[in-house]
Amino acid sequence: xxxxxxxxxxxxxxxxxxxxxxxxxxxxxxxxxxxxxxxxxxxxxxxxxxxxxxxxxxxxxxxxxxxxxxxxxxxxxxxxxxxxxxxxxxxxxxxxxxxxxxxxxxxxxxxxxxxxxxxxxxxxxxxxxxxxxxxxxxxxxxxxxxxxxxxxxxxxxxxxxxxxxxxxxxxxxxxxxxxxxxxxxxxxxxxxxxxxxxxxxxxxxxxxxxxxxxxxxxxxxxxxxxxxxxxxxxxxxxxxxxxxxxxxxxxxxxxxxxxxxxxxxxxxxxxxxxxxxxxxxxxxxxxxxxxxxxxxxxxxxxxxxxxxxxxxxxxxxxx
Numbered sequence: 001x002x003x004x005x006x007x008x009x010x011x012x013x014x015x016x017x018x019x020x021x022x023x024x025x026x027x028x029x030x031x032x033x034x035x036x037x038x039x040x041x042x043x044x045x046x047x048x049x050x051x052x053x054x055x056x057x058x059x060x061x062x063x064x065x066x067x068x069x070x071x072x073x074x075x076x077x078x079x080x081x082x083x084x085x086x087x088x089x090x091x092x093x094x095x096x097x098x099x100x101x102x103x104x105x106x107x108x109x110x111x112x113x114x115x116x117x118x119x120x121x122x123x124x125x126x127x128x129x130x131x132x133x134x135x136x137x138x139x140x141x142x143x144x145x146x147x148x149x150x151x152x153x154x155x156x157x158x159x160x161x162x163x164x165x166x167x168x169x170x171x172x173x174x175x176x177x178x179x180x181x182x183x184x185x186x187x188x189x190x191x192x193x194x195x196x197x198x199x200x201x202x203x204x205x206x207x208x209x210x211x212x213x214x215x216x217x218x219x220x221x222x223x224x225x226x227x228x229x230x231x232x233x234x235x236x237x238x239x240x241x242x243x244x245x246x247x248x249x250x251x252x253x254x255x256x257x258x259x260x261x262x263x264x265x266x267x268x269x270x271x272x273x274x275x276x277x278x279x280x281x282x283x284x285x286x287x288x289x290x291x292x293x294x295x296x297x298x299x300x301x302x303x304x305x306x307x308x309x310x311x312x313x314x315x316x317x318x319x
Contacts, residue, residue, distance in 0.1 A: 021046030056125055063130040066167065069118035080110045080234040090119060090228060093126045096163055096194045101227035104198045109236025112198040116165050119196065128162035135169050139178045146177070159188035169199040170209045179215045190222040197223070202231070 003026055010019035021043045025031040031039070071091040076084045089095075090102065102119070104112045120130045145151040158164060164185070174182065189195055201209065203224060210216035 015047055017047035017050030018043040020050070052127075055127060059124040059127070059129060060121065063120055063124055063132055065117040065120050065130075065132045065165075066134075067114050067117040069114050069121060071118045071122045074115070074118060078111070078234070078237060080106070080232045080237075082111075082115075082230065082232060086228065086230075087115070091122050093123060093128070095228060096123060096126075096128055099191055099194055099226075101194055101223060102196045102230070103203060103224065103227050104196065104230045104232065105202050106200070106230070106232030107234075107236070108200055109238045110232040110234055111237055112200075112230075112232060113167050115230070116167060116196045116198050120163060120165050123163045129160070130163045130165065131158070131161050132165040132167065134167050136172075138166070139174075139181060142181045143177060155184055155188065158185055159193070161193060163194050163196065164189065165196045165198075167198050169197050170201045170206070171199075173209055173211050176212075179210055179212055179219075182210070183215055183219055186219050186222045191226075195223065203229070 003022070007019050007022065010016070010022065024046075025034075025039065025042060031042075034042075071087075074082075074087065076082065095102070102116075104116060106112055117132065120132060123130050142151060142154060145154045186195070199206070203220075206220060207213065207216045210219060
């Protein structure tokens with residue numbers, strides 16, 4: 001049976017996953033014993049898997065996550081106050097479907113942005129639309145959009161996202177335009193979409209950052225009351241990682257340059273200082289080098305001054 005017309009037809013219909021599955025199954029002799037319904041089920045499974053992978057790649061590119069993080073790589077052994085049970089619950093994604101928020105606070109270096117990106121990556125895999133923004137750059141982009149007429153369109157695009165990650169919130173106070181921008185974003189997403197906010201400051205100090213008490217009440221009331229919280233603490237993981245790398249580097253011997261290796265060691269593999277410590281009676285016990293093993297050259301004892309090579313090579317290859 002000719003399979004090329006079938007493959008061309010599947011590709012023309014955009015069923016590239018089924019075409020790949022058809023080619024793989026046709027190459028397997030065991031698959032010929034399957035019934036038609038089983039063949040069709042396997043082909044549909046190939047098509048579904050390929051489409052899910054392409055959709056995830058597209059969502060991950062659009063999200064522009066800062067870190068290539070995933071929830072399977074989270075280090076729960078680090079002492080930073082991370083609730084493992086709560087994090088695994090959030091990794092399931094039900095909080096996004098319930099339109100709840102997540103607030104992650106703690107000192108610098110404890111992994112706030114990394115954890116947020118890990119949850120964003122899992123949301124992309126669960127077919128949610130995600131976007132990552134550092135708060136200062138987002139406000140700068142909105143200010144530019146206000147000047148060139150893209151402001152309303154940008155707010156609509158942000159409101160359509162299933163999950164919005166706002167990283168590095170604070171510590172500088174907001175001006176009047178930034179307060180209004182944040183209020184618009186939170187208002188559009190209240191009980192409609194989810195937000196992750198990371199900050200070095202605790203939540204009770206966010207009123208100081210917003211500045212205006214009335215707008216601060218409006219923003220935090222919509223943001224905090226249905227939010228999960230991670231209050232991390234501890235030493236910076238960057239410092240711990242760097243310290244571990246420094247300790248490993250101290251244990252390794254420093255590499256020697258070519259000119260620092262004496263010619264005897266380069267030729268025979270044994271430094272001349274080692275040969276000088278051996279008695280002359282043991283010279284024949286020295287191992288032959290790989291250079292002299294199979295080339296017709298063997299070592300011969302010759303007395304030399306201390307610190308020089310006591311090997312001479314005699315060519316035994318027939319001329």
